[in-house]
Amino acid sequence: MQPTDTQRADLKETVRLEEVRRLYGKGDRAVRALGGVTAGFRAGTLTAIMGPSGSGKSTLLHCAAGLDRPTGGTVVIDGTDLGSLSEHGLTLLRRERVGFVFQAFNLVSALTAEQNVALPLRLAGRAAPSELVRAALAEVGLADRAGHRPSGLSGGEQQRVAIARALITRPAVVFADEPTGQLDTRASRQILGMLRALVDDHGQTMIMVTHDPVTASYADRVVFLADGVVVDEYAGTVTAELVAARMAALETAS
Incomplete structure (x- = not known):
């Protein structure tokens, strides 16, 4: 039986890695960070990447997101092979x-919440209508905090601004690096619930690096790395x- 159109959409991979390798250094001093990772990340799912310190989690995220070029293998995002791009x-x-979305929020301290959210659009040379930006802030529960700078926001509120900023361009995929690492338990649960809702209600694809089992439990799938390879x-x-x-x-074992 052939899959239906809905089933085909469900099986679509927003991100695909094939035999991705990353070496740092050369010759005898080369260090292997990734040793041939193959993995697909389906549209509308939340995947957690876990592993011991030095397992290659951050390197995998950086290669998958196009922040770092792999030594070998291919990375495809939304149908585009990153290796073909300048x-x-x-x-x-x-x-x-x-x-x-980063652990340290990475907001611009001199800008208001509204201006921080609009920043990706402005950097891309696109219009940043106030109503669009304020709608993004309202979606993360900060409609009344648009004019506040980061110093006037709690950690949880700053991370909500960062999430709104990440989503303002309607991205194919969101990469989150320890998104609750600087938050207390209550704020962490709120942020994780928000990320889960974005996946479930809006079909957002997310890939999240974490060391925390509770954070990983919000994911649809957990991929474990050790010594630069997927082990489970x-x-x-x-x-x-x-x-x-x-x-x-x-x-x-490590």
Whole structure:
């Protein structure tokens, strides 16, 4: 039986990595950060990337997002092979089709929340209508904080601004690097619930690096790295206890 159009859409991969390798240095001093990673990330899903310190999590995210060029293999985002792009082409792709959420928020301190959210559009030379920007802030529960600078916002509120900024260009994929790493438990749960809702309600594709089993439990799928290669993955019902046990085993073996 042939899959329906809906099933085909469900199976579409927004990001695809094939035998991605990344070496730092040359010759005998070369260090392998990634040793041939093949993985696909389906549209409208949240994937958590986990592994012991030095396993290659951040390198994988940087290569997958076009922030770093792999030594070998291919990375495809939304149908575009990143290896075929010049540095300028990569910059344009990141501006137009990739969103980023970082642990440190990375907001511009001199700009208001509204101005921070509008920044990706302005950098891309596009119009940033106030109503569009304010709608993005309203979507993350900050309609009344548009005029506040980062210093006047809590950590959780700053991360919400960062999420609105990441989504303002309607990206094909959002990469999140330890998005709750600087937040307390309550703020972390709010942010994770918001990310989950963006996936479930808006079909946003997200790839998230985390070391926290509770954070990973919000994902549809958890991919485990060790020594620069994929060693395991869980999908479906993912619990913090299950993830913690697998991480403990990996850390013991490393």
